[in-house]
Amino acid sequence: MSDEKRHNGEVISFEYGWGFLLDYDTQESIFVHHTQIDQEGFRVLYPLDKVSFLIGVGNNGKSQALNVVVEVEP
Numbered sequence: 001m002s003d004e005k006r007h008n009g010e011v012i013s014f015e016y017g018w019g020f021l022l023d024y025d026t027q028e029s030i031f032v033h034h035t036q037i038d039q040e041g042f043r044v045l046y047p048l049d050k051v052s053f054l055i056g057v058g059n060n061g062k063s064q065a066l067n068v069v070v071e072v073e074p
Contacts, residue, residue: 014045016074021044021065030055032065
């Protein structure tokens with residue numbers, strides 16, 4: 001279940017299929033797994049990528065990013 005509010009932030013780190021995002025609103029780091037990245041083909045994030053995402057609860061009961069979309073700058 002997610003909070004249905006899209007958050008904006010950037011990638012802090014991402015290696016081996018998982019990493020952390022910085023939520024601009026709360027200044028907290030949020031866990032992200034590669035299965036939650038909305039991309040075609042190989043799903044990867046790079047440090048400082050701008051992203052939008054939902055926040056939900058993972059299987060372990062902790063917050064994690066869901067439906068992560070890399071924002072393309074014009």
